[in-house]
Amino acid sequence: MAKDIPLKIETHDFSFFYGAKQALHNITIGIPERRVTAFIGPSGCGKSTFLRSINRMNDLIDGTRTDGHMVVDGIDVYSKEVDVVTLRRRIGMVFQKSIPFPKSIYENITYGLTLNDSVSKSDLDSIVESCLRKAALWDEVKDRLNNSALGLSGGQQQRLCIARAVAINPDILLMDEPCSALDPISTGKVEELITELKDTYTIVLVTHNMQQAARVSDNTGFFLMGSLIEFDRTRTIFTSPSKKETEDYITGRFG
Amino acid sequence: MMQTSTSSMPLPKRLIGFFAVTIALTAAVAVLGIILGMVGSFVSNGGSGVTWTFLSEFPRNNNTEGGIWPALAGTTLLVLLMTILGVPVGTATAIYLTEFAKQDSWFARSVRFAVNTLAGVPSIVFGLFGVGFFIQFMGNGIDGWLGTSSFGDGSLLWSAATLAVLTLPVVIVAVEEALRAVPRDLREASLALGATRWQTIVKVVVPNAVTGILTGSILAVGRGAGEVAAILFVGVTYSSESIPSAVTEKFMHLGYHLFVLSTQSPDVDLTLPLQYATTLVLLGLTFLLNLTAILIRSRLRKR
DSSP: OOSSSOEEEEEEEEEEEETTEEEEEEEEEEEETTSEEEEEOSTTSSHHHHHHHHTTGGGGSTTEEEEEEEEETTEETTSTTOOHHHHHHHEEEEOSSOOOOSSBHHHHHHTTTTTTSOOOHHHHHHHHHHHHHHTTOHHHHGGGTTSBGGGSOHHHHHHHHHHHHHHTOOSEEEEESTTTTSOHHHHHHHHHHHHHHTTTSEEEEEOSOHHHHHHHOSEEEEEETTEEEEEEEHHHHHHSOSSHHHHHHHTTSOO | OOOSGGGGSOHHHHHHHHHHHHHHHHHHHHHHHHHHHHHHHHHHHHGGGOOHHHHHSOEETTTTEEOOHHHHHHHHHHHHHHHHHHHHHHHHHHHIIIIISOTTOHHHHHHHHHHHHHHHSOHHHHHHHIIIIIIIIIIHHHHHHHTOSSSSSOOHHHHHHHHHHHHHHHHHHHHHHHHHTSOHHHHHHHHHTTOOHHHHIIIIIHHHHHHHHHHHHHHHHHHHHTOOGGGTTTTBOSOOSSOOSSTTSOBOOHHHHHHIIIIISSOTTTTHHHHHHHHHHHHHHHHHHHHHHHHHHHHHHHO
């Protein structure tokens, strides 16, 4: 891998436990800045758990515990002095199911912004527009910003969720199978979007769809049974993987 | 005839199935019959008695004539005050239990145990608790502290407080259910945007559960509205010259008024039309509360 790109997220021997069950085993990885990094692997391999460890969403589950280091911008996010709310404001997240709040389109975008800061209406207006433009949704919804977000189609809802995540102006975007519930056309739009957004954001993408990883990502990591088997340039992973497990998986021999 | 697979089943099995369905259906019909019969008898016997004068006049001549206005007003005031006292506490408890408490913690389990136990306590016991705790302990305490003499006796306030405690378990369970129905994904979406737990509760969880909270609360209030045993010793009175103008005054109540009419009157037969009409009003009040809950719920489904 190219060594000249600065690393945004680094882990050293990072392990994760649900109670007594270990879900991640000593993950060591460096995720480069402003690139799309994809994680692939069979269900239950730990790729989503790893993603959710980056912004500490797993904290919400009782009885979880971590070991090793998860470093974002040089700071160990699991150290005592890190405020998890501040951390999450720097890391946007897009989930598998598009889950707009049952509020208007406008309020969905401004939700994260108005939590702690008072932002003027004109600033909000311009942020809403720019975020919806970034999410390639502006032209479709500009005339009905005050309508309920639940009236949008599935693909539009997911792009709205991306716009909502972008609105808090994060450095990192975590995407947990963002297209798994979308039709091919919506998937295409979201993938296009991912490619555009990587100029601004460090994107980490978990996907079940290997073609998607091949299409949009710069680097790909392959997870299996809680371990990171291989991490390399996407082209390398899909053409000449160095590990037998990776090759078996991408050629469809299992998983 | 029947072309289903049941016809190929052995006879004993088919018989069991037939009897099971028959028994279940009979039970359902019986329940419907009881309700219809009850409502029908009260409507036919009391319907003509429910007039505007009946609703708006004070009882006269030792409760053998006149209307039920003070009882109607007293019940309404009681229900309102009970709601104001009980629903916020119940909602707060439910929010704690669903949103903050570790589900298997010692404290959460104790609270749940207390709630379940409270739900099974006979209502007369709540009444005695009201006398001991609210009137004697709190009321006398407040009187001693303020130098007044109005709190250490049964009143609208202590009756409402007693009923609030009585309906607490119903409110807590209903609100918990409403909160749990809010998808976990919505909470996560909010937290992932940098909201604190509290912000998530206020801005996402409660607004999404508000219809459930309202319906649950109204059903709980409906239960409290018809309750008589719990308020027997804590402020209800059989006769009153006026509508209470302060929460420390005693009050009349539809359910208790019915009890008085049917057992404490010098001539019970003479009050029979009044009894039917009062019952009908009480039923109507409960029905109205339930109807409100149903309407709110159906509006939720449409959204």
